[in-house]
Amino acid sequence: MISFLKLIRFPNLVIIALTQVLIRYGLIMPAFITEFHQTHIFPTHLSKTGFLMLVLSSLLVAAAGYIINDVHDVSIDEVNKPGKNLIGKKYSEQFAKKLFYWFSGIAIAIGFYLALAIQKNVMGFIQVFAVVSLYMYSSSFKKRLFIGNLIIALLAALAVAIVGLYEPSIYLNIEFVLYYAAFAFIVTLTREIIKDIEDFDGDELAQRKTIPIVFGVKIAKTIIISLIIITLAGLMYLLWKYFYMNKVTSFINLIGMFLIPFLALSYLVITAHEKKDYYYASLFTKAIMVYGLLSIIPFWYYFLR
16 A cells, blocks of 8 residues: 555645645635625536546546656666666556556546536546646656656646636636746746756666756756746745735745745755755755645635635
C-alpha cells in the first residue's frame, strides 16, 4: 500500500485536492453567495457531487501522469533518483501502463459526463488534453528544450483554473481564480528549471536538451531569478491594486509576507552548487506554492465571507 502511494505521489495529490477545495469554497462559492444576497436567486452551479467527481478526475489525471513518467524514466532515474523509481521493482511496466490507461480513461469519462451535465461539452476535452500532454511530456517533450517545462507549468495552472471552468455560471471572483492559476504557472515553471539543474547529470547522459544543459547552469540560474522577479512584480502590483488601503493589516506587512519567501528562494538558488542544494531549492519552491495557495484562507476570511 505504501509503495502504491509512492507510485502515485500521494502527497502531491493531496495538494491538488486541497487547492481545488480552496478555489471552490474560498473564491467561487463566496461570489455565488454574494450574488444570492443581491438578487435572492442562487446562480446555477456545480453540485457537491459534481465537484467531488471533478476533483477525482483531476487526481486520476495527475496519478496517471506520475505513473507514465516513471515508466519512461526507469533508466535515467537510476542516475537522478537512485532507488526511487518503483517500476521494474515493485510494479511491472505492463501493470503500470494498465494503471495509466485505466486512470486516464476514467478521468476522461468523468470529464465528459460533467461537461454534458453543465452543457459545456467542450470542457470534456480538458482531461483529454491533460492526459495526452502528460504522455507526450514523459515520452518526448521533456527531452526538448523548454517545451516540457512549459507543459508542466500549463497543467499546474489548469489544475487551478479547471474548478472555475466547470462552473455553469460566470461569477464575480473569476479574475482571482485566474490570478492563482497564473501564480501556479510561474512558480511551477521556476521549480521545473531548478529540477533540471538538480537532474543535470542524468539528463546529460540521456542527451536531453534542458535549459542548463543547452545554455549552462549560470544562464539557467539567471532565468530562475528573472522568473522570481517577474512573480514578485506581479504580486506587488496585485497587493497594491486590491489591498493598499485595507484595514486588516499594513501594506508593508502584506509585502513582507510574500517578499521574504521569494528572497529566501533567490538566496538558495544563487548559493546552490551541489545536487542536494538544488533539491532543497526545489522543495522550498513547492512550499512557496502551497503557501501561496493557502493564502486563499485569510483572503476569504477577511475580504470575501
